[in-house]
Amino acid sequence: MQCNLAWVRHAGNVAWVRRAAASSQTRSVMSTPRPQIPEATIARLPSYLRALVDLDGNGVTTVSSTELAEAAGVQSALLRRDLSHFGSYGTRGVGYEVPVLMREIGEHVGTGTVWPVLVVGVGNMGRALAHHGASLDVSFQVVAMVDSNPAIVGTTVAGIQVRDQSDLEAVVAECRPRIAIITTPPEAAQQVCDRVVAAGVSSILNFAPVTLTIPEGATVRTVDLSQELQILAFHEARREPATDADTKELVR
Amino acid sequence: MQCNLAWVRHAGNVAWVRRAAASSQTRSVMSTPRPQIPEATIARLPSYLRALVDLDGNGVTTVSSTELAEAAGVQSALLRRDLSHFGSYGTRGVGYEVPVLMREIGEHVGTGTVWPVLVVGVGNMGRALAHHGASLDVSFQVVAMVDSNPAIVGTTVAGIQVRDQSDLEAVVAECRPRIAIITTPPEAAQQVCDRVVAAGVSSILNFAPVTLTIPEGATVRTVDLSQELQILAFHEARREPATDADTKELVR
DNA sequence: GCGTGTGAAGATCTTCACAGCA
């Protein structure tokens, strides 16, 4: 019942810059005609925002594309191209006003909104994420947690009482999370994902080591420790392949 | 001193398929002339491997590109293109032999090797990763952990005694990790990264919310919860922007 | 002058479609 969030209506003003963008969409279900932002650009916005927040915290009020790009670890031309998708926020010969750009990007990635988040699966990772989410970022608030283990259901983690996974639909209906984080074992992940999406959550952050299938219209991002390590190992093996072809055995 | 790994030399045989691949490398420091594998392909290998392991576990011995691609969530043509970078492992008219392909990809991403991993920063996330790494994946073994907090140094996490961060270089020299996972607060991450790289670790998995700068030749991959959530929020806001322009206030 | 915003070129990545082989 208690979902840790009260809603206070505000005068929200997201200014969408219209722009020509026709993409070869096969299926057109009459969606809102907004500027088509490249996925690659979207993925970099958080880095830009972070760099801007840092600059702002240091009292910097103006920044050039070169400086900001360096802070975000990209080329300046790429930064300018990315920003251009949203409109013109810079001044030629000068640069960007930090607070202006910060607010602009912030609106796009949801700063100024507190996004209610559901955590499914309260293992080590789920717990860590709950604490992390509860402390570090004001834009995202864990409002509910569920687990299938009776020993965990009912306990309080990061100030939230863990509910039973069989009540998943009820919890979603009550707390109306916009984002779900899945940290279940891999076997359960797809089923949980299906249920969560069916219940109306269309954004999923998946920490389970499986490839999730979702219906058209929903978004999944998967973060997979093993896969990240394997990608690093691939590069590492190419740097020093000889020693790595060895096999090592554990002591304990 | 004790680093939880003993080394047993084996007859390692990584079969590198030579292939013509000239890329516009500006700097050529006489590196080994190996086939240039696209980064996008590398990032998908772990998914393919996982799907293959699943199939193998289910007793499946042969798989077509269509089936394997579906399991990995990609188009079949893309899978075939990806695999073609490493050579021909399929049989026309039949498909791929699961064990053969599994072993092949496995060798590239380091299966068959136990990669020693160092964890820097033993907070909630570091602990969760240590347990995760210690349990789920046999290819990666946390061999050492360090932290700067005196209250944490000396404690045992996932069977490993946490060492002092000031001994970082000594720990690296003793345990020779090939990969370092950074889970420090953001302020400390860059400095830790520099020290770890200077000590000879060239692969970094960064969980700290900062853009790390590393020297040429090293690899960093950053996993950032807040950024992932912001990317989801971006998409979510475009699905239902009206309600999201509101601001919510926390109850507790 | 200086730095943004952007056409045009280039690089990379994905898909198409089919030749080639079991």
Add this chain to the structure above:
DNA sequence: TGCTGTGAAGATCTTCACACGC
């Protein structure tokens, strides 16, 4: 016949380089 492996085409993403406007 059926499925792989791959040229060629297409889509997407990045960089170049410079016109434009403060």
